[in-house]
Amino acid sequence: xxxxxxxxxxxxxxxxxxxxxxxxxxxxxxxxxxxxxxxxxxxxxxxxxxxxxxxxxxxxxxxxxxxxxxxxxxxxxxxxxxxxxxxxxxxxxxxxxxxxxxxxxxxxxxx
Amino acid sequence: xxxxxxxxxxxxxxxxxxxxxxxxxxxxxxxxxxxxxxxxxxxxxxxxxxxxxxxxxxxxxxxxxxxxxxxxxxxxxxxxxxxxxxxxxxxxxxxxxxxxxxxxxxxxxxxxxxx
Numbered sequence: 001x002x003x004x005x006x007x008x009x010x011x012x013x014x015x016x017x018x019x020x021x022x023x024x025x026x027x028x029x030x031x032x033x034x035x036x037x038x039x040x041x042x043x044x045x046x047x048x049x050x051x052x053x054x055x056x057x058x059x060x061x062x063x064x065x066x067x068x069x070x071x072x073x074x075x076x077x078x079x080x081x082x083x084x085x086x087x088x089x090x091x092x093x094x095x096x097x098x099x100x101x102x103x104x105x106x107x108x109x110x111x
Numbered sequence: 112x113x114x115x116x117x118x119x120x121x122x123x124x125x126x127x128x129x130x131x132x133x134x135x136x137x138x139x140x141x142x143x144x145x146x147x148x149x150x151x152x153x154x155x156x157x158x159x160x161x162x163x164x165x166x167x168x169x170x171x172x173x174x175x176x177x178x179x180x181x182x183x184x185x186x187x188x189x190x191x192x193x194x195x196x197x198x199x200x201x202x203x204x205x206x207x208x209x210x211x212x213x214x215x216x217x218x219x220x221x222x223x224x225x226x
Contacts, residue, residue, distance in 0.1 A: 034214065042220075043115075043217040043219045043220050044217040045217070049214060089153070093213065093214070093215075098159065099144070101154045101156070102153065103153035104154065
């Protein structure tokens with residue numbers, strides 16, 4: 001069945017460092033891909049999404065490109081801030097409204 | 112337009128009691144999903160419901176857990192005879208139910224503590 005595998009972490013970076021969190025997927029058909037962010041004590045919020053191959057989702061300085069050839073949707077940010085400290089989830093949404101989440105990657109950014 | 116509402120936000124139960132968690136989806140959304148997040152772990156799918164129907168309950172334990180989404184009112188996740196291992200954050204999400212891998216909108220969660 002459809003599934004998502006993401007880098008588990010935890011990841012610890014210094015402020016202004018470059019961030020990459022890897023995410024790969026397995027799916028039949030043509031899923032949509034998402035990154036969600038969960039701040040401490042809160043629910044998940046959509047960070048960005050891409051609905052078809054070669055689409056790039058972007059928000060708040062984060063970017064991810066839907067790569068069909070490598071079945072990947074890696075999350076990147078050029079310069080992280082302390083306020084980016086959170087857990088990041090990669091997710092795959094299929095046509096039957098099912099959504100599969102990765103295990104989550106905890107990011108800690110130190111000043 | 113209010114987001115997904117969950118209540119209570121925090122729930123404390125003793126072993127053997129029942130826990131009822133409520134979820135009101137976003138206005139216009141007819142699909143509801145429940146997830147469980149254990150401390151320091153990822154999000155585990157439990158059940159997917161449409162109004163009056165359970166579409167997929169493959170992630171829900173067979174014993175003690177049940178879910179419903181009645182024609183009127185919120186979706187309810189019910190846990191009977193709770194045990195310490197049920198302590199977790201339970202998140203509800205909703206979507207409009209259109210095909211094509213639509214985004215799910217999450218509530219703030221209910222944090223269940225079993226003493």
